[in-house]
Amino acid sequence: MVQTASTMxxxxxxxxxxxxxxPDGRYVTRDDxxxxxxxxxxxxxxxxxxxxxxxxxxxxIGFDYSSKGIGIVxxxxxxxxxxxxxxxxxxxxxxxxxxxxxxxxxxEMQDVAINYSAACTPDFFLFDGALKLVYRGQLDGSRPxxxxxxxxxxxxxxxxxLLSGARIPDDQIPxxxxxxxxxxxxxxxxx
Numbered sequence: 001m002v003q004t005a006s007t008m009x010x011x012x013x014x015x016x017x018x019x020x021x022x023p024d025g026r027y028v029t030r031d032d033x034x035x036x037x038x039x040x041x042x043x044x045x046x047x048x049x050x051x052x053x054x055x056x057x058x059x060x061i062g063f064d065y066s067s068k069g070i071g072i073v074x075x076x077x078x079x080x081x082x083x084x085x086x087x088x089x090x091x092x093x094x095x096x097x098x099x100x101x102x103x104x105x106x107x108e109m110q111d112v113a114i115n116y117s118a119a120c121t122p123d124f125f126l127f128d129g130a131l132k133l134v135y136r137g138q139l140d141g142s143r144p145x146x147x148x149x150x151x152x153x154x155x156x157x158x159x160x161x162l163l164s165g166a167r168i169p170d171d172q173i174p175x176x177x178x179x180x181x182x183x184x185x186x187x188x189x190x191x
Contacts, residue, residue: 003143004120004179007190008136011170015039015131016115020075020105023092028073028103035071036129038162040155042074043113043123043180044104046094047085050177051121053144057152058122059099065159069129072102077113078121078181086181113180114188120177126158134162137172 019029033039042058044051051058062072074095078086088106095104107113116125126135135158142148154173161168182188 002179003176005174005176006123006136006138007117007119008172008174009117009125009133011133011136013133015041015125015127015133016112018075018105018107018112018115020107020112021088022103022105023088023095028105030131033071033073033103034131035066035069037069038129038134038159039071039127039131040065040073040159041116041125041127042072043077043116043118043121044074045076045078045083045086045121045178045181046090047083048121048178049144053142054122054139054150054152055094055098057139057150059101061152061155061159062101063099064156066101068163070159070163074100074102074104075107075112076104077107077110077118079110079183079186080108081183083181110180110183110186117188117190118180119190120175120179122177123175123180124155126155126162128162134158134168135172138175143176
């Protein structure tokens with residue numbers, strides 16, 4: 001299991017727009033999921049041990065914050081030809097098993113991942129009500145096999161600060177996970 005760090009997109013970046021399908025083919029846009037208080041965009045996939053390790057917490061965050069004006073969406077950008085466990089059918093199964101109450105979208109062309117400078121799964125991007133980036137970093141300090149409990153502490157602190165109008169510190173810890181499984185020749189080079 002090779003760890004890849006998130007790229008730490010500059011704070012203040014506007015959330016790139018997107019229009020992506022759910023596994024059943026219904027298209028969802030950035031504006032469809034945007035919340036009045038903020039929007040959380042998560043790049044995840046089905047087979048990554050880092051995502052599997054935290055997916056129950058992701059479902060809990062969905063339940064805890066979606067009723068508070070936070071729009072939440074998960075996106076899978078992995079190459080399903082080489083990683084069939086990440087196919088849309090499997091995405092639908094995982095979302096149901098995990099109890100996600102937010103859309104789980106498929107980025108087949110990987111353009112959305114590139115536009116967000118997503119590098120790993122999971123990768124988290126929290127935007128304020130004006131769709132400006134206020135947090136990109138780790139869910140918490142837990143990783144598979146490190147015995148740190150999965151709490152969602154770092155991301156929850158950022159969400160709570162956003163909701164209360166408090167300043168979110170700029171000093172944020174990159175998340176670690178599996179690299180996004182890029183299609184051959186599609187690997188971005190982030191600066």
